[in-house]
Amino acid sequence: MKAIVQDRYGSPDVLEFRDTARPLPGGGEIVVRVHAAGVDAGVGHLTTGHPYLLRLLGFGLHGPKQPVRGLDFAGTVEEVGEGVSRVRPGDEVFGVCEGAFAEYAVAKQDLVAAKPGRLSFEQAAAVLVSGGTALQAVRDVGRVRPGQRVLVIGAAGGVGTFAVQLAKAFGADVTGVCSTAKTDLVRSLGAEHVVDYTREDFAAEQYDLIVDAAGLRSLTALRRALAPRGTLVLVGGENGGRWLGGIQRVVRAALLNPFVRQRLCGLVSRVRAADLEALRDLIEAGQLTPALDRTYPLADAAAAIGHLTAGRAAGKVVLTGLTGLTGLKA
Known part of the structure; x- marks a missing residue:
């Protein structure tokens, strides 16, 4: 073959x-x-x-x-x-x-x-890989609830496109962050608001849950956009060099987490059969594409x-x- x-x-x-x-x-x-x-x-x-x-x-x-x-x-x-x-x-x-x-x-x-x-x-x-990661970030680690304000950074990427739709399906008010060329896609996924990071600062507002699927921003910048008791979920990292690949952000978040009111969480996603069935149900219900x-x-x-x-x-x-x-x- x-x-x-x-x-x-x-x-x-x-x-x-x-x-x-x-x-x-x-x-x-x-x-x-x-x-x-x-x-x-x-x-x-x-x-x-x-x-x-x-x-x-x-x-x-x-x-x-x-x-x-x-x-x-x-x-x-x-x-x-x-x-x-x-x-x-x-x-x-x-x-x-x-x-x-x-x-x-x-x-x-x-x-x-x-x-x-x-x-x-x-x-x-x-x-499954991207959708399962998004499901674990939004539902399991992020613990999203109806009516919460959710920010998805990297909203036009593989994980981000699923995270926007999942947060929407779970009843959240969703804002997506992406580049100019991708804003129409993010709106089509159901995001109520879209921030073009080349022109706007997403930290102008505060959010109950931030899912960072881009991995390029510092903890300081992300925490400015997070509500006092909000949750930050770090999904990977692309700005940490050849040795660690961004894992140092997750380590810093874990060290800082006990001393702040905000929840700062790193996600290590796993492929799970239960997630496959959950994603399939959402797809068949027309809530996820x-x-x-x-x-x-x-x-x-x-x-x-x-x-x-x-x-x-x-x-x-x-x-x-x-x-x-x-x-x-x-």
Whole structure:
């Protein structure tokens, strides 16, 4: 089968489109024919091997332990392993697995669900990694309540587009922060207010909950926009250099948190089966729709990752498989 394979860390150019062995399912696993696969920020970090902290956490010191990139996917069940009862060959599913940038991938049956009928394969492939992170930030850590004022920074990004819609679905008054070119998208997601950070200061107002999905601003700047007893959720970081990658903001927040009335929280998101079902229910109810920026053919994974990491994407970037599906145009 064809797959995007990485033998060493480096720029997206280290990714190779080549033949590799088709995987076989183990107990409780399924083989999926991948129709589309989502590209998230983590893919870019694992491609470069930066921050170096990732390597120390077990992803491979000198090269990636998992040679095929990709997590989010949508496709058709091709084969099932022993003990699989939730799905059967021919079912259309979406979920997460290791090695989604390939014609075929192996997934645990607990981390897949029936593809929502409202979504295309491309849309469904963009859900769990970013949507699950947003759900944990808004609902679990942020503890959003109806009527609260919520600020989403990085509102046009992968996590941000989900966070805006989720906060809205949970009854909050939502303000999104993005660049000029992306304001229309953020409004279309349901944000009552949009702040163009190139022209306005979001700290002119105060908010009950701030979800920072951009990772570029200091704690001091964020706290100015936070209500006296508000909650700040830090989702990742892109301004911390090659070693820590922004984790120092989370450390500072944890050290400061006991001494202030505001709640300052760092989010370490995890892929959870329960989140997949919760997101699916919201999608089927019409309260959540993945926002797609554009799709690329599987062979152009390097270009897709470059587009995302350069900050040009408005919404999610998706790779299409080799099944003849037509991707969205830019």
